[in-house]
Amino acid sequence: MDYTRINAKTWDRWSSDNWIWTVPVTHETYVSALKGEWEVLLTPTVNVPKEWFGDLTDKKVLGLASGGGHQGPVLTAAGADVTIMDLSDAQLATEKMVAEREGYAINLVKADMTQRFPFADDSFDLIFHPVSNCYVADIAHVWRECFRVLKPGGRLLAGFTNPDLYLFNDADSVADIRVVNKLPYDSLANLDKPSQKKRVAEEGYQFSHTMERQIGDQLKAGFLLKDFYEDFTTDDSYTLSHYFPLFFASLAVKPADPHNI
Ligand SMILES: C[S@@+](CC[C@H](N)C(=O)[O-])C[C@H]1O[C@@H](n2cnc3c(N)ncnc32)[C@H](O)[C@@H]1O
Numbered sequence: 001m002d003y004t005r006i007n008a009k010t011w012d013r014w015s016s017d018n019w020i021w022t023v024p025v026t027h028e029t030y031v032s033a034l035k036g037e038w039e040v041l042l043t044p045t046v047n048v049p050k051e052w053f054g055d056l057t058d059k060k061v062l063g064l065a066s067g068g069g070h071q072g073p074v075l076t077a078a079g080a081d082v083t084i085m086d087l088s089d090a091q092l093a094t095e096k097m098v099a100e101r102e103g104y105a106i107n108l109v110k111a112d113m114t115q116r117f118p119f120a121d122d123s124f125d126l127i128f129h130p131v132s133n134c135y136v137a138d139i140a141h142v143w144r145e146c147f148r149v150l151k152p153g154g155r156l157l158a159g160f161t162n163p164d165l166y167l168f169n170d171a172d173s174v175a176d177i178r179v180v181n182k183l184p185y186d187s188l189a190n191l192d193k194p195s196q197k198k199r200v201a202e203e204g205y206q207f208s209h210t211m212e213r214q215i216g217d218q219l220k221a222g223f224l225l226k227d228f229y230e231d232f233t234t235d236d237s238y239t240l241s242h243y244f245p246l247f248f249a250s251l252a253v254k255p256a257d258p259h260n261i
Contacts, residue, residue, distance in 0.1 A: 003188060003205040004112050008087040011202035015068070015090035022091060024069025024098045033077030040071045042130045042159030043231035052157055052227065052251045056080040059125040062149065064142075065113055065132035069098035075128065076104050082222035083107035083124075085117065112126045113142050119149045126150075131159040131247060134206045137188065139213050143221040153256040156223060159231075159249045163180030166208035171239050184208045215250065223252035224261065 012087045015022035015150050032038060039047040055081040063071050067086030076082045084095050084106060092108050111118050114136050133139045146156050162206050166185035171177040180195075185208035190196045219225065230245035238246055255261045 002112075004114050004136065006200075007114060007204040008089070008112075008236065011088035015094065020234040021070075022068050022094065024094050025073050027101065029096070029238060030073050030102050031078055033074045036078075038074045038078055040128070042128070042157055042249040044131075044233045044235060045247070046229060046231040048157060048249065049227070049229075052155070053078075054155070056126075058150075060123065062119070062124045062188050064127050064129040064146070065135070066128055066130055067095045067108075069094045070116065071128055071130065072106055072237045073098045073102060073104075076106060077102075080126075083119075085109040085111050085113070087112050099236075104233060113145070114138065117145045117149050122151045123146050123149045124151065124154060125156045127157065129156065129158040131161055133158075133209065133214075134161045135204060137186070137205075137207050139207075139209055140217040140220070143218045143223070147221040147223060147254055150254045152254055152258075154254045156218070156252045156254070157248060157249070158218075158252070160214050161208070162230075162244065162246050162248060163208040163210060163214075164244065165240065165246050166206075168240060174242075177239065184210055184213075214248070218250065218252050222254065222258055224255055225250060225252050227251040 031236055042048050056075060059080045061075050061080040061082045063082060063084040065086055067084055067088060068091045072082050072084045086092050087110065092110055095108055109118060127150060133142055136142060166181050167183060168177045169177050169180045187196065187200050187205045226249050231247040233241040233246045236242060240246060
């Protein structure tokens with residue numbers, strides 16, 4: 001089976017285990033968003049600055065690898081016409097459950113971001129892409145597809161993991177932290193090692209990517225970088241979060257006229 005299908009099954013399992021990134025927003029959160037009080041996350045703990053969105057009224061928004069009923073309901077309540085693309089049946093089912101519970105229409109698309117996205121060129125005003133490109137090997141492809149399906153002037157909001165996180169073991173205390181992987185981490189490599197097999201069975205196939213791939217390849221795809229922040233993820237479940245930021249978020253724009261920037 002393709003590694004991305006195995007990752008989708010991993011997300012289905014995490015959904016039945018009610019892992020935090022699979023638990024949807026509450027009715028109260030949706031109602032607050034209808035009143036204009038809302039926040040969304042690209043990374044675990046820092047709210048995305050509101051100016052990154054601009055006015056969302058009637059804007060076509062793609063939630064890329066964004067199933068699970070987190071951003072879809074909130075951005076819909078904020079006025080956007082939202083499409084959620086994800087590869088996990090369970091994450092899409094949760095998105096559908098929230099839409100039915102709250103009584104709004106949403107476009108749900110099961111698709112693999114390692115393939116051509118199933119949308120025409122210039123389809124969206126904004127792409128919201130929370131931390132998820134750690135599940136795909138070739139992110140240059142993802143940035144190029146984002147560029148293609150965004151309208152000129154469209155925005156790409158992306159969250160991603162600090163690659164340095166993959167250097168270390170998953171330690172419960174600082175005293176147990178060890179350097180265990182060479183970067184960039186690629187779980188398709190060294191699959192013959194028992195430790196690697198165990199990690200893949202638990203967390204799916206993951207890839208650390210370099211900053212050159214994360215930022216340089218957005219620029220090579222044609223985007224202009226507009227803003228950037230770090231998320232220290234002040235959450236005790238991440239031992240390393242007390243030492244360096246574990247996640248990053250970027251705002252990039254597809255130039256309105258690529259020949260005149
Ligand atoms: C961390 S979750 C992000 C969604 C969540 N709404 C959030 O707020 O964080 C990562 C998502 O990426 C999806 N995913 C992983 N690999 C994918 C792929 N190749 N194509 C599309 N979606 C993928 C997973 O199914 C999962 O829903």
